[in-house]
Amino acid sequence: MKRIKIVLDRPNRLFESWLEEWRNEAVFRNSELHDHFAKALDSLKRYPLPLESGKECIILQHFGTKLCLMLDKKLEEYRRQESIRTVDACVFRTGSSNEDHTATLRRKSVKDCQLVEVQEKTRVSKQTKNTKKNARERLINANDIASKKANRQISFKSNTFDIILLVDTQETCGGKMKPQHNATIMELTQLKVLFEVHRLKIGDFTWIARCRKTNDELIIPYIIERKRMDDLSASIVDGRFYEQKFRLKQSGIENLMYIVENIDKNSRYSVSLSSLLQASINCLVQDGFTVKYTRNHKDSMLYLSYITKILIQIYKDKRLVGCEKEHFIQTDNISSAVCLMEFKEFNKVSSKQRTFKVSEMFIRQLLQLKGMSIDKAMAIVERYASPQILITALENSDKNGEQLLANIQVNKKQWLGPAISKAIYRLYTMNELR
Incomplete structure (x- = not known):
């Protein structure tokens, strides 16, 4: 079944219009604030979910307390005017002949x-x-x-289930960071977030819908991986970073997020700070992840609390239907009925595999190249299913073999490009690298 994804058209239209207005006014006054408004507007346009207040915008980059208060003040004024218009309209329609x-x-x-x-x-x-x-x-x-599914179909009526944040056990126990892990439970408890600690096969945080009567569980299609800067550096060095991205992309969940925490210019890591920031940007631009930078652990937990509230608002009035991964339809947040993967199946398909297919190993090998993304690697493997097939094609190509892969289409707007094509050609044709 072909997956259909419908994205909300400007879910925060009002906030965008006010930011555009303030940006234009700042340009007219030749104020330096126009750049700040422009960055905040760009950040808001990238955010795929509706925000109910200016206060909730604090989770976005380039939004400070003052800007959030400005939006709330504007929103209050807008709602007051709408209320007046509604009352006037009612008066006009019900007025008597006298x-x-x-x-x-x-x-x-x-x-x-x-x-x-x-x-x-x-x-x-x-x-x-x-x-x-x-x-x-x-x-x-x-x-x-x-x-x-004739045997037993999981189906939740609206408002008969709870949205629960699941926290991976690695976030709450053991290791050198035990005080930090305990802080996760403390912060979420203080924020009054409904959460549970669970062994997740992939990701650090995700959400489930649990039926209050049957206790059946469906996975909400959002996963968050949290990385402190030192952990991000270590995961890049040992290869976990690329493996995690690959497994997240293969999970069938459409909304994948990274929280990058504790950016400290004065700290030293095994990978340079510029390279760490570039890796996080690649997640955003090349792999299609949402990336949120936070100052500390407390900010990260606050971000999770806001996301939880938003998801509750989105799904509380939906009818949820359980389905298998192959029948999973990417959600549009508009329909009254939403198909979601069963949580048990999600955990099963997300488990680490002990044996891999040739194509899967080929993708992992390609991901070691600089500038290679998961989508690019998968596009190559769709055309050439194994290294041997690719090597044969490169050897049989003409003098322009370096550009054999350049025109492979990654998505509607992106091709593999000459630089990566050349790098792959050299990797698989130079004798000393075979």
Whole structure:
């Protein structure tokens, strides 16, 4: 079944419009603040989830306390004006014949209000029509999946389940960082987050929906990997970093996040700070992860609490249907019925494999090259399933063999490119490297 992914179109439209307004005003005044507003606006546009208040924007990069307060003040003013408009509209529609004088005075306002109302109804009607169409398609898919599993189909009605943050056991016990791990439980408890400590096969944090009646569990499609700078450095040196990224991409979960914690310019790591930052940026640009930089462990836990609240709002009114990985449909956050993978199956398919296929080992080998991403490596392996097939193709190519792979398409807007093609050619054709 082909996966369908629908991304919310500007989930924070109001906040974006106000930031654009403040940025333009700053440019007009020749104020240095225009650059700050521009960076905050770019960060907000990249965020895929709706934010309910300016305070919640604190989880995003380039948003400070003052800017969040400005957004909340603007939001309060906007809501107050909307309330006034709603009350006026109701008064105009319910006015009696004895109020002819008042009606005359307000006739123009009524016409304006009716015009806006008609325009809004037209817009909402079109949006509702498309939403219902998408909802029907998703509901049909969910029902098809339900009919295929005759034995026992997991299905949660809306508001019959809890969204629970799962914390990997490695985050809460053992090792040299025991005080830090205990701080995880303390911080989440103080933030009143509903969480449990669980042995996760992949990632440090994820979320499940658990039915209150049956205790069945479905995985919410969000996984977070937390890396302190020293841990990031060590994982790059021993190769864990690339293996983790590969396994995360293979998990079937669409929303993958990295928390990069404790950036200290004065600390020394086995990998240079610039290389560590570049590695995190590659996760964002090349691999499609969401990357959040935090100052310390407390900030990381605060970020997790905000994400938990947002996920509760998104899923609480949904009907959740359990499905297998091969039938998993990427969520659109619009349909009333959402297909989610069973948590037991997620843990099973995410387990480390003791034996690997040739293609999987080939991908791991390619990931050691500088500038190589998981998507690029997978695009190569789709064309050339093993190193031997690739070597044969390179040896049989003409004098321009260095550019044989340059035109391999990675996604709709990206190709492998000449630099990586040349590096791969040299790796697999130079005698001393065979």
